[in-house]
Amino acid sequence: MSVHDLEQIFQKKIDEEVKIEPKEWMPDAYRKTNIRQISQHAHSEIVGMLPEGNWISRAPSLKRKAILMAKVQDEAGHGLYLYCAAETLGMSREQMIDDLHSGKAKYSSIFNYPTLTWADMGAIGWLVDGAAILNQVMLCRTSYGPYARAMVRICKEESFHQRQGFESLLVLSKGTDEQKAMCQDAINRWWWPSLMMFGPKDSESTNSDQSMKWKIKRKTNDELRQQFVDMCVEQVKLLGMTLPDPHLKWNEERGHYDFGEIDWNEFWNVVKGNGPCNKQRLEARRKAHEEGRWVREAAAAHAEKRKQQPQTPKGALAAA
Amino acid sequence: MSVHDLEQIFQKKIDEEVKIEPKEWMPDAYRKTNIRQISQHAHSEIVGMLPEGNWISRAPSLKRKAILMAKVQDEAGHGLYLYCAAETLGMSREQMIDDLHSGKAKYSSIFNYPTLTWADMGAIGWLVDGAAILNQVMLCRTSYGPYARAMVRICKEESFHQRQGFESLLVLSKGTDEQKAMCQDAINRWWWPSLMMFGPKDSESTNSDQSMKWKIKRKTNDELRQQFVDMCVEQVKLLGMTLPDPHLKWNEERGHYDFGEIDWNEFWNVVKGNGPCNKQRLEARRKAHEEGRWVREAAAAHAEKRKQQPQTPKGALAAA
C-alpha cells in the first residue's frame, strides 16, 4: 500500500471514532505530536508534585496532610500512566526524562509559580485542576487509544482533587478574617495563570488545526478557556470571593462571560523559562534524578545478580 | 647546663610566680600538658558554638537573638585566642584541628548534650559558663604566660555571658507556667553534666599532682566542683527553682554543701564518645572544615597571585 492509502485508512478510522492503537500504522507527525503532548502531560504531573509537595510538611491538620499527600501521590501515578502511554509510541521513559531535564521537553507553565500560603493548595485544586480537567475530559476521547484510556483513569481522580480543593477553600472562606484574606489572595494569584493554562489564543496557536483533524484535540484553546471562565464565575460565588478581573461580565448575546485580556507577555516569559520558579523546579527534578542514580544502578545490578543465581528459598519474603 | 639544672631554674620561676614564656626552656611534659590543655580548651570553645548556634534562628526576640549571636561569636573569638596561645608552644592550628577531627584531641564533654528548648540557652549560660568560669578564673594565674593572658580576656567576656544566661532564666522564672516549667526542665538536664565538667574525682584524676606543682592548675577538680555547688545552691533560690539533687544539704562542719553522687558511668561514656551528640558535633565540625577547603585554597592561591604581581592602585578597597 502506498503511504497515501495508509493515510486515508488512518484518517477514516479517526473520522469513524475508531481508536488508533500502538502497533497500527500512523503518520510520523501524528506519532510525534502524540509523543510530545503525552510526555509533556506526564512531565506536568511530575513537576506539578513540587509546588504542592512544598506544603506537605506544613499542612494545618492531619486530615489535610493526608489529603494533600494522597493527592500529590496521585499525580505521581498519573505521571506513570502517561509515561507508559508515551512509551507505546516508541520513546523510552529515560529519554523523556532526559528531555525534560535538558529543557527540550516542556511541562505546564502553571507549576512555575510559587505556593506561598496554605490557601494555594485549595486554589490549585480548584483552579489549576479545574482547568486541567476540562482539557482532560476532552482527552478521554482523544484518538490515540492508550492516551485516551490513561485519561479516563486520570479524570476520575482529578475531579476528586478538584472537589477537595474547592472544599478546602470553602472552609477557609468560612473561617477567620485571616483565612478569608488568605483565600482571596490565593485566588488572585492563581486566576490569571490558570487562564493561561489553555495556551495561546486560537489565532496564535500553531498545530491546532492538524490536532483537531486527527482528533487529538477536540476543542480549541479559546473554547476550553471560555468554558472554564463560565464555570468559575459561578463557583466563586459559593465561596463569597471574587475573581481578580474587572472586565468579567455576562454577555447575553454570546451566552458567555466576557473577560479581560491575559498578560501574554507574562505567558510567553514563563514559557521561555523566566517564570518565578522555572529554575527551581527543573533543578529539583534534576537533583532527584541525579541523587537517585546510585539507587537505580544498585537495583539493576542486584536484579542482574539474581538472574545469574537461582533464588534460594530463603528470600526477602521469608524474612518478613 | 644540664637538664636537671634547667628544670630547677624552671621550677624556681614557677614557685616564684614568674610566668613561663614561649621562647624559654621548659620540660617536654610541661609543653605537652599545656598544648593538650590549651588546645582542648580551644576545641571546647569551637564545638561549644554548636549547641547554642542551634537556637540562633529560633531565638524568641530580636534582642535575645542579638545576645545569643554575639555570645556564640565570642566563643569563636575565645577559640582563636586559645589556638594562638597553643601555637606559641609549637603546634600549628591545622594540626590541632586535625587532631580534633580524628578524635585524638578532646573537648569538653558538656557540649555532647543536646539543646532541646530555648531555656537551655539560659541554663548553659548560668551553669555551663558558670562552671567554666571557676576553672578559667584559676587559669588567669596559670604558669604559662600566653595561656594566662588569653584567660584574662576570656574571663571578662565569660562572666558577662554567665550573667546574661542567669538573667535570661530569671525572665523565664517570672514568666508563664510553661516558661517556668521550661526553665526548671533545663536546669534539671544541665545540672549533673555541669558538675561533670570539673572532671573526675581527685582520687581518680591522673596528671593532677604534676599540674598543681607546675601551677598549670591551682585548684583540684573537687575543690572547684564544691565551689560551684556552693555558688549555685544560693543562686537557684533567686530563680525560685530547684537543683535536681535530693542529697543537697548544708554541712555545718565542712562549711560546704554536701551533694549527691555523680553518675560516673555516664561521665565516662560521654568522654569515650558515647554521649547523645558526640557524633553529630564532630561531624558538624568536619563538614564545615571539608566544605571550607576550597575557600581556604582559593584564598591562598589568590594571596600567592598578589605576591607575584605588584598591587594595582585599583584594588578592592578602591571599589568600595
Next chain:
Amino acid sequence: MSASLIDYTLHLADTTLILSQRNSEWCGHGPILEQDIAITNISLDLLGQSRNFYQYAATIMNNGSTEDSLAYLRTEREFKNLLLVELESGDWGQSILRQFLYSQFQHLLFQQLQQTKDEQLAAIAAKAIKETTYHLRWSSEWVIRLGDGTDESHKRMLHAIDELWRYTGELFEAADYETAMGIDLASIKQTWTEKVTAVFDEAKLPVPENVFMQSGGKKGVHTEQLGYILTELQYLQRTYPGAKW
C-alpha cells in the same frame, strides 16, 4: 493504668506521625517514580495509624483534646516518639534502612498488641498489621537490593547502619508506661534480632556488635532534630490559633 495507656498511645501516635513526616520528604523527590509512590504510600499508612492512635488517646483523655491538638500543640519535650524516626532522612539507603528497622519492630509489636487487653489498641494494631507487613516486605527487599547491589550502594548501606544502629537499642528499652502496659519487649528483641540478621545476611551487610545505644525519645528527651520537625509541622496551627482548616 489510664495514665500509662495515654502515654503509651501517644508514644505510638508520635512515632508513626514523625516517621510519616520524615518519609514524606521524599514525596516528589524519590529516585524512581514507582518508589516515590511506594514511600509516600508508607507515609500515608503511618499517618493513618497515627491518627487512629491520637484519636484514641483523645477519647481516653476526654478533656477536649483532638487528634490535631495532640499532634500540633504539644512541645518537643512532650513528644514521646522513638529517636530513630526523628533523625534526618539522609539518602535513600538511610531512609530505607530506617524503615526496615522500624517496620520489623512494628510488625512484631503489633502482633503482640493485637492480643492486648485494651480492645481499642488491639483493634488499631490489627488493622495496621496488613500495612506493616507490606512496609516490612518492601523495605527488606530494598535493604537486600542495596546491600547486595553495587559497591557504592553497599558502602552507603554501611554508612546508614553506622548512622542508625545506635538508635535501635531504644526500641527495646521499656519506658514505665510500656512496663505498666505489659508490653514484652524482651521477646520482641530476640525475634527482631534474628529477623534483622537474616535480612542483613542476605544483603551481605554486617550486624554491628557492642554499639553503645542512645535513648531518651520515649521520655521526651530528643535529638536536636525534633525541634525543627515540629516548627514546620506545627507552623500553621501555631500561627492561627483556633482556626479550623
Next chain:
Amino acid sequence: MSASLIDYTLHLADTTLILSQRNSEWCGHGPILEQDIAITNISLDLLGQSRNFYQYAATIMNNGSTEDSLAYLRTEREFKNLLLVELESGDWGQSILRQFLYSQFQHLLFQQLQQTKDEQLAAIAAKAIKETTYHLRWSSEWVIRLGDGTDESHKRMLHAIDELWRYTGELFEAADYETAMGIDLASIKQTWTEKVTAVFDEAKLPVPENVFMQSGGKKGVHTEQLGYILTELQYLQRTYPGAKW
C-alpha cells in the same frame, strides 16, 4: 505619606532581618574561624539595623506594635524584604556574593537616605553606613579572592552569579512606597552597576547581560524559601503567644 513611610521602613527592616537570619546560618560553620567571626559580625550589624527600623516603624504605627511583634507576628505575604536576601545561602561563594551585591546597594542607598527629609531614617542610615562600608569592603575582597583564586573557586563564583543575578533587578524596581518616599533608584542603579562591574573585572568574573529579572519581594510575593525562614524565626513567639523573653 505615613503609610508609605511605614511600608518603606518595614521593607528596610525586613530586608536587613532576613539577610541577618540567612548569614547567621554560618555561625559555627564557617570555612575559617576568622571568617566565621566576620560573617557573624555582619549578621549582628544587620540585625541591629533591622531593630532600629522596626522600632522606628513601631513608633510611627503607634498601635502597640513593637520590634518583636513586627518581626515575629507578620506573615509571608506581609514581609517586604528583597527576594535576594531570602534565597538559600548556598556555599560560601554564594553567601559572599549575595552580601556583596546587597552591600554595594545598601551603601549607595544609605548615602542617599542620610539626606532624606525624614530625620529618623536619615539618622539610622547615617549610623549604619560605617558598618555597611566595612561589609562592602569585606565582601568585595572575598569576591575578588574567590573569583581570581583557583579554578574551582572561579567556577563556584560563576555558579553563584547564575543563581543570584536574576534577583538583582528588584533592587532598582521601585515599589509604590519607594516612589512616594522619593527614593531615586535610577541613579543608584547606574553607580551600582559601575562599582559591581569594577569588582567583577578585578575578580575576573563576567557581568551577566540580558538576564530576565525576578521580583515580587517588595510587594510581599516571595519565593518558597521565605515561608521556611519564618517558621523557624517565629516559632517561639507563635508557640507561646504573649510570653515575655
